[in-house]
Amino acid sequence: MTQDEQKRAAAQAAIQHIPTGCVVGVGTGSTANYFIDELSNIKHKIDGAVASSEATAQRLRGHGIEVIDLNSIDALPVYVDGTDEITEHLAMIKGGGGALTREKIVAAVAKKFICIADQGKLVPVLGKFPLPVEVIPMARGYVAREITRLGGEPVLRQGFITDNGNIILDVHGLQILNPVELETALNQITGVVTNGLFAKRGADVLLLGLDTGTRTIVT
Numbered sequence: 581m582t583q584d585e586q587k588r589a590a591a592q593a594a595i596q597h598i599p600t601g602c603v604v605g606v607g608t609g610s611t612a613n614y615f616i617d618e619l620s621n622i623k624h625k626i627d628g629a630v631a632s633s634e635a636t637a638q639r640l641r642g643h644g645i646e647v648i649d650l651n652s653i654d655a656l657p658v659y660v661d662g663t664d665e666i667t668e669h670l671a672m673i674k675g676g677g678g679a680l681t682r683e684k685i686v687a688a689v690a691k692k693f694i695c696i697a698d699q700g701k702l703v704p705v706l707g708k709f710p711l712p713v714e715v716i717p718m719a720r721g722y723v724a725r726e727i728t729r730l731g732g733e734p735v736l737r738q739g740f741i742t743d744n745g746n747i748i749l750d751v752h753g754l755q756i757l758n759p760v761e762l763e764t765a766l767n768q769i770t771g772v773v774t775n776g777l778f779a780k781r782g783a784d785v786l787l788l789g790l791d792t793g794t795r796t797i798v799t
């Protein structure tokens with residue numbers, strides 16, 4: 581299967597995990613887009629969706645799926661999203677599309693986080709994919725210096741502003757041996773909104789599209 585077919589297979593497998601009559605959290609990116617396409621086939625069975633980005637909200641509405649304000653609900657049974665990298669322990673790097681902060685908020689609320697991905701996303705150690713960090717614009721220089729002190733090489737994502745009006749620093753060269761520790765350290769830098777390490781709250785289930793079928797990994 582091609583990479584796109586693997587993404588679609590994972591998205592199709594995720595549909596089996598969606599309970600009837602619930603609001604569904606929906607991620608951002610090309611794999612999440614396949615999931616939205618699949619979700620539209622069962623839209624009469626769900627009570628709408630919470631979007632992790634403006635792009636996702638637009639796509640959901642385009643498929644006739646109601647977009648629900650996260651603040652109007654107390655619980656979210658399930659969140660489905662893609663990833664840039666994921667380990668066997670289901671820690672991830674996300675934010676290649678710049679949606680990391682809203683994704684982290686939706687993931688925090690969700691009872692179950694289902695990650696859908698093509699097999700190329702499964703890695704032994706996180707860090708080959710540059711780690712996105714969302715930063716308040718006026719703190720850019722300070723945060724970049726602090727990240728350098730931690731051993732990373734921050735690169736400003738040119739011409740990109742997040743849905744929250746902030747910038748992204750993509751951090752290269754990090755050896756992420758302890759993802760929870762690094763996630764915490766980066767979030768403690770003043771001016772950082774959040775970073776793309778999803779380790780403290782990783783996925784609960786990984787549905788990985790393979791050449792033949794899908795593989796499921798559960799934490």
Ligand SMILES: O=C[C@H](O)[C@H](O)[C@H](O)COP(=O)(O)O
Nearest residue numbers: 609610611662675676677679
């Ligand atoms: O900000 C974007 C998200 O974290 C995406 O889930 C991630 O970049 C994976 O995207 P894709 O499914 O397009 O590879």
